Amino acid sequence: MSFRKNISYALFPLTMWYAVGVRFRNLFYALGIKKQEAPHITTIGVGNLSTGGTGKTPHVEYLIRLLADKYPTAVLSRGYKRKSKGYAIDDGNHDASLLGDEPAMIASKFPQVQVAVCEKRVEGVKQLMEQEQKPQLIILDDVFQHRAIKPSINILLTEYSHPYFADHILPYGDLREFKKARFRANIVIVTKCPAILNPVEKHNILHDLKLLNYQKVFFSYFAYGELQTLDGQPAPVDLRRVDNVLCVTGIAHPDPLLAELRRSVKVQHMAFGDHHDFTAHDIARIRETFAALPGANNIIITTEKDAMRLHGLTGDLPFRVLPIRVAFHKENDKDFDHLIESAVRENISFLSKLSIWS
Numbered sequence: 001m002s003f004r005k006n007i008s009y010a011l012f013p014l015t016m017w018y019a020v021g022v023r024f025r026n027l028f029y030a031l032g033i034k035k036q037e038a039p040h041i042t043t044i045g046v047g048n049l050s051t052g053g054t055g056k057t058p059h060v061e062y063l064i065r066l067l068a069d070k071y072p073t074a075v076l077s078r079g080y081k082r083k084s085k086g087y088a089i090d091d092g093n094h095d096a097s098l099l100g101d102e103p104a105m106i107a108s109k110f111p112q113v114q115v116a117v118c119e120k121r122v123e124g125v126k127q128l129m130e131q132e133q134k135p136q137l138i139i140l141d142d143v144f145q146h147r148a149i150k151p152s153i154n155i156l157l158t159e160y161s162h163p164y165f166a167d168h169i170l171p172y173g174d175l176r177e178f179k180k181a182r183f184r185a186n187i188v189i190v191t192k193c194p195a196i197l198n199p200v201e202k203h204n205i206l207h208d209l210k211l212l213n214y215q216k217v218f219f220s221y222f223a224y225g226e227l228q229t230l231d232g233q234p235a236p237v238d239l240r241r242v243d244n245v246l247c248v249t250g251i252a253h254p255d256p257l258l259a260e261l262r263r264s265v266k267v268q269h270m271a272f273g274d275h276h277d278f279t280a281h282d283i284a285r286i287r288e289t290f291a292a293l294p295g296a297n298n299i300i301i302t303t304e305k306d307a308m309r310l311h312g313l314t315g316d317l318p319f320r321v322l323p324i325r326v327a328f329h330k331e332n333d334k335d336f337d338h339l340i341e342s343a344v345r346e347n348i349s350f351l352s353k354l355s356i357w358s
Contacts, residue, residue, distance in 0.1 A: 014171065015169065015170070015171055015172055018169065018170055018171070019169055019178070022169070022176075022177055022178065023178075025147070026147070026177075026181070029147045034147070034148070035148070036147055036148060036149070036150050037122050037148060037149055037150065038149075038150040038152070039122070039125045039126075039129075039138075039149065040351060040354075041125065041129060041135070041136070041137070041138060041351065042071075042136065042137050042138070042152050042344055042347040042348050042351065043125070043137070043138045043139075043140055043149070043151040043152050043153070044063060044137070044138075044139050044140065044151060044152065044153045044155065044340075044344070045140045045143040045144065045149075045151030045153065045154045045155060046059055046060050046063070046139065046140065046141055046142070046143070046155045046157065047140075047141075047142050047143050047144025047145065047146075047154075047155070047156060047157070048142075048144060048156060048157045048158060048164075049144065049156065049158065049164045049167075049175050049176060049177050049179070049181060049182065050158070050159070050162065050164065050167060050174040050175055050176065051170070051174045051175075051176060051252075052174075052252040052253075052274055053159060053162065053251070053252030053253035053274075054157040054158060054159045054162075054191050054192075055157060055159070055191040055192055055220075055222070055326070056102075056141060056142055056157060057102045057105070057106070057141070057305065058222065058324055058325065058326045059155070059157060059189065059191070059220070059326050060075060060106065060139055060141050061106065061109070061110075061325070061326070062325070062326040063139055063340070064106070064110050064113055064139065066337055066340060066341065067137060067340070067341070067344060068110065068112060068113050069112075070341075071135075071136040071137045071344065071348065072133065072134070072135045072136050072137070073112075073113050073114070073135055073136070073137045073138070073139065074113065074114035074115070074116060074128050074135035074137070074138045074139070075103065075106055075113055075114070075115045075116070075138070075139045075141060076116050076117070076118065076121060076124045076125065076128065076138055076139070076140050076141065077099075077100065077102065077103045077115075077116075077117050077140075077141035077142060078100075078117060078118070078119055078121075078141075078142060078146075079099050079100035079103055079117030079118075079119075080100050080101075080102070080142075080275055081100055081101070081275045081277065082096070082097060082098060082099055082100040082103075082117060083097040083098070084097070084098050084099075084117070085119075086118065086119070087116065087117070087118040087123060087124055087127045088116065088117050088118070089114065089115065089116040089117075089127075089128075089131075090103070090104075090107040090114070090115040090116070094107045094108040094308075096308045096309055096311075098117075099115065099117050100117060100275075101275060101305050101306075101308040101309050102141070102305055102308075103115050103116075103117055103141070104308050105304055105305055105307075105308045108232065108308075109232070114128065114131065114133075114135060116128055120148070121140060121143055121146050121148065121149045122148050122149050125138060125149065136348055137344060137348070144156060144177075144181070144184070144185075145176055145177060152343070152344075152347045153186055153187065153340070153343050153344070153347075154184055154185050154186050154187070155185065155186070155187045155188075155189060156182055156184075156185035156187070156188045156189070157188075157189050157191050158188065158189075158190055158191065158209075159190075159191050159192050159253065160190050160191060160192050160193040160194070160205075160219075161192065161253070161255065162174070162253070163190070163205065163208065163209075164179055164182065165179065165208045165209060165210065166208075167179075182209075182210075182211065182215075183211075183212060183215075185215060186214070186215065186216070187215070187216050187217075187218065187336075187339070188209060188211060188215055188216070188217050188218075189217075189218045189219070189220050190205060190209075190217070190218070190219045190220070191220050191221075191326075192220075192221065192222060192253075192256050193219045193220060193221045193329070194221065195221050195223075195327075197219055197221075197329055202219065205219075216339060218328055218329075218335070218336045219328065219329045220326050220327065220328050220329070221326075221327055221328075221329070222256055222260075222324045222325070222326065222327070223324065223325050223326075223327040224260050224322055224323070224324055225322070225323040225324070225325065226323075227301070227320040227321065227322055228320065228321045228322075228323060229319075229320065229321065230307045230310060230311050230314065230319050230321060231311075232307075232321070235320055237299060237320060239261070239264035239265040240264055240265070241297065242265050242297055242298065242299055243265075243266070243293070243294065243295025243296065243297045243298050244265070244266045244267070244268065244293045244294065244295050244298045245261055245265050245266065245267045245268070245298070245299055245300070245301050246267075246268050246269075246270060246286070246289060246290050246293060246298065246299075246300045246301070247261060247267050247268070247269045247270070247300075247301050247302070248270045248272070248286055248300055248301070248302045248306065248310075248319075249269070249270070249271055249272065249302065249303055249306060250271075250272040250273060250274060250275060250276035250278070250303075250305075250306050250309065251274055251303055251305060251306065252274040254269070254271065254303075257303065257322065257324075260322075261301065261322075268289070268293065270285075270286060270289060275309075276306075276309070277309060278306075278309050278310055278313055280313070283313050283314060283315070283317070286300070286317065287315075287317060290317065298318075299318045299319075299320055300317055300318055300319045300320065301319075301320050301321070301322050302319060302320075302321055302322075303321065303322065303324075304321055304322075304323055304324070307319075307321045
């Protein structure tokens, strides 16, 4: 981080221009010069202030599990690093090149949910509403900075170990917007917390978030499941009987995953950039590193998101996937579920009555 800060001083003029651009953009929306649209459908926005690593996709999945059995649901994302352009919807193949790795993963895990991507979220919502089977609820992934659309419920995520209040705007820090943008959120979730959260530390975080009375705050953490194959089939392994794990990741902040694995086994980490597009050369490097591990009983572990980009490339390498789910601290989990379910139910009911009157 010190190296980054040192070079950031040299980039100070660029930081200032970026900051000015962000201020003017938000001012134009505040003055109505740039138009913001609230779609005539219930939407939940999930986003962050930083450049990534807050756990958006697992929280989107939590919302799907909570709501998709009650309402016809769609997920709309930008589709970061996909090879397609414009609007695209999952055709049943869960193709990461068409959708991007995260939407493709969601499509493969939740076939009852429509998964679409579009750089322009307003256009994406309109396209979804023209589908033969229209959704009642659209979850908007990574939409906090996409000001052209106004979600019915706006959820802001901030990571426990990298909270927005301890960060700075790009390029000095990781924030895409100024901290006061937090006031656009109805709900703030502090993500990737320890499974046991110290009450004093929780109190300090609540103080440092500096939120307003109308904003609700929740604390979530990751619960890890049984190991799977790259295809998502159960492949449980007792890590206590494994000599070494080679952990291969292409995610922004792998520290919680590494900490979980190191509770049971020796781990060597191969880190690639977030959303890395794995190549044959990368697989050769992974194979070489894996072969050099001591011991005879070794495996390779990766994330669900990385599995979408590794599929079909790994050959006979013993890859396993460690799935994660979001869990909320016990005093808050029912409150969060109740808050979301009530807000969605009331919004859908209101829009239904509005349609009848119109």
